[in-house]
Amino acid sequence: MSLERSWVESANSAETDFPLNNLPYGAFAVEGGAHCGVAIGEMILDVTRLEADGRIEIEPGAGKVLEGCDWTAFMGLGPGAWARLRAALGEMLAEGSGDARMLAGYLVRQADVRMVMPFRVSEYTDFYAGKHHATHVGTMFRGAENALPANWLSIPIGYNGRASSVVVSGTGVRRPFGQIKGQDEDLPRFAPSARFDLELELGAVVGRPSEGMVSVAEADQMIFGYVLLNDWSARDIQAWEYQPLGPFQSKATATTIGPWIVPRAALEPFRVSTPERERELLPYLREPGPMLYDIALEVGLAPEGRAETVIARTNYREMYYSSAQQLAHHTTSGCPMRVGDLLGSGTISGPEPGAFGSLLELSWGGKEPLTLDSGETRSFLEDGDTVTLRGAAQGDGYRVGFGACTGTIKPAGDLPGWATE
Template sequence: MPEHNPRHLSEGDPFGAHTLPYGVFTPPGAPEDPANRRIGVRLGGRVLDAAAAAAAHGSPHAALLAQPVLNPLMAAGRSVWQAVRAEVRAWAAAPGSEAHCHPLEAVTLHLPFEVADYVDFYASEHHATNVGRIFRPDSEPLTPNWKHLPIGYHGRAGTVVVSGTDVVRPKGQLKAPGDAAPSFGPSRRLDIEAEVGFVVGTPSDRPVTQGDFREHVFGVCLVNDWSARDIQAWEYVPLGPFLGKSFATSVSAWITPLEAFDAARTAPPERTYPLLPYLDDSGAAEPGGIDLRIEVSVNGGTVSRPPFASMYWTAAQQLAHMTVNGATLRTGDLFASGTVSGPEPDQLGCLLELTAGKGPYLADGDEVTLTAWAPGPDGARIGLGEVTGRVLPARD
C-alpha cells in the first residue's frame, strides 16, 4: 500500500487514502443540535474529525472545516480543495491520528451540504430507449432532440434527503389507459432510479465550458431519485416530471472529491450525431466519462449492476448545457445523471426497466441500497458512500 495510507485500514479498503470523502456528523454522545455538527472524512470504518485534526496541526483551513455544512469549503475554490485534501491525507497517516477518529457506527450522519438547486438529467441512451419503448410503444423510443442535447428538468432542492431517511409513499392523481377519469390515492408503482450526482462548489454567473468543469464541481455522490411511475405517466405530457419525482431524492452522506476519480476517467460512447460546439467533446483534454460500477439491492438482494461508463452524455456536457443559456451556478447546486442503465438485462437502473413496466414495484417496508466503486491508482478502489432508503406507507 502507499506509505501515506492510514495504518489502521485494511488493504483494499475502498475508503482509503485515495478516496477521502467528506461528510457532516454529530460525534457520539453529543446532543442532536446543528451547533454540534462537524465536518468529517471517512477512513474505512472510521470518521476523522477534520476540524479537530486541523486545529491540532495548525491548519490555515481550520475555520473552513469547523463548519456544520460543507458549503463554505466548497465555495472556497479548487486550489483550497486541493490543499485541504493534501492536508487530510497527511493527518490521516500521522501518528496519533486515531485520537481524532470516531467509529462510523457511533456517529450520526447528516445531509452534508445545503442544496441550492437540483437538476436531474436523462443521460443514459439505454435507459431512455427502454423507457421510450415502454411509454411510447408505437413511436421511436428516442425523441428527436435526445442525441443533440442533454435532456433534464428541475427538481425540488427541499426534498433532497440524506441516506437512511425513510421515504413516505407519495399520493397523487392516477389514471390507467383504460380509466375514464383520474383517481387520487397512493402510488402503486413506486420505483427507484440509480443515479450519480455532482455537487457544485465554485459559483458562476456565466456559462461554464466543459474545460472549466473541474473548477466548479467539488465532488461526486450516489443518488436515488425515487419515482412514482403511475403519477408520472399521467402528468408528464406535455411538460415532463413533476409530482411523480419531487417527493424525495436520496443522496449519500459522503461527497467524494472529483479528484479521486482521475484514474477512472474513460471515453464516453461514440457520438452518432455531430454536436454543437459547446457540447462537442471530441477534442477534450481528458475523457469525460467515469468508470463507476454501481450495485442496486432491494431488501439485501442484488437486482442490478448498472455501469456508469456507458452514459452517453457526460457530467461536463450536462454542466455546460445547464448554464449555456446564462443560468447561474450556486454553491450547493446538485445535478444528477438520470437513471444509469447498461445494455445487459442485469444492468438496468430502475424497476420499470427490470420488469418491462409490468412490476412488481416497491412495497411498503422495502429497503433499497445503492453502492458503487471506481478503479483508483495502484489497483486501489474508490468507494462512494451508500444510499439507503426504506419505504413507509402513505400518510392519511
C-alpha cells in the first residue's frame, strides 16, 4: 500500500497520523452537544453536519444516524454500513473529487475543537496479555522462577473494569484516595495514592453484538476499530486490595482513551501474527491468520511546565494474545457482547527497559527511578505530570496514526470531613 492522496493538502504529508488511508472516527464538542467527524490531515470532516444537510445518507432507511453525538448508533449498523461510509468518504476526500468545493465548508481545524468521547462504552474489560509485562510484574512480586502464573500461556487473562470511568484524551485525572498499607504497617491508612501509574495499551472497540460463543475469526470481524488506551493504575491501592478477587478501586479512577477510533479496515495492511506459542493453545483460541498489527507506540511524560521525555517505545506486535483471541475467550461462558464494549489489550511492553509500558516496570517497582530530560526523576507520577501516548502503523511514505492520548494528573485534594477521624 502507498499513500492515497487527498485534496486536503495536510493529509498528504508523510508525517500526519491522518492521511486518506486512515479516516478515523472521532467526536468534537459543538454548542449544545457534539458532532461526529473523521480526521483528514489537520482537519476534521463534520459528518454529522453532512448528514443533517442531506449531503450523505449513512444507511438507507435508517434516518439520521449521527444525531446522537457519537458513533455508537453507526457502529450498531454493522460491517456493511461501515464499509459503505468508509468508501463514500474515501471518494469524497480523494484528490480530484468533484465534491471538494462543497466539502470544504464542512471541514473544521482539529486545533480549534475539543474532542469528546467517540462512542458510548457499554462495558470495559481489561486484559493482561503482554508476556513481557506479565513476566516483569511477576518477577518483581514472585521472583523470576514463578513470574508467569500457571494459566498464563493457556488463557488470555482478563478482568472486568469500570465503563463509567472511561474518559477521553484531555480529561484531567485526579489522584485517587484509597486504602493503602505499607509493608511495615499493621493496618491500612486512607490516603492519596503515592504510586500512581500509567499503562500503555490499545483498546479494541466492539461494533457487533454476540450471543453465545464466537470463534477467533468471528471475533475479529466484530471489532470496529482500535484506540489508544491508558489504564491508570494505583499500585499501592492495588497491592492491598487485589487478593483474592482482583483489582477494583485501583483501576477505577480513570481509563483514558484516544480521541480517534482507527478503523480495522485502515489497519489491514499492517497485520502481523502473534508470536510463536510456547504452549499449544486450545482449538477455540487458535488464529486463522495474523491478528495483531505492526503499530509503533510511545509514551511521553512531561512534568508541569517542562518539556516531554519519551520514556518508552514499543510495538503492539509484542502482545502474546490478539484482541480477537481475547474477545473469543470473553464469549466462552456464554457472556453476551454488545456494541460499544471496550477491550483493553493489557500493558504493551517490549523485552528491553526502554520498551516498558508502565512506570512500575520502568522504575522496577520504584527501586530504579527514571531520569527525565529535565533532570527530574520519576518512580511514579507526580501532580501536574502530563502523560501522552502515541501510536502509528508505518506504510510506504505514509502512516496510519492514532493521534495523541493525553492526561494530566491533578492533586488529590482534601478529604471530606466524614472520611477523617
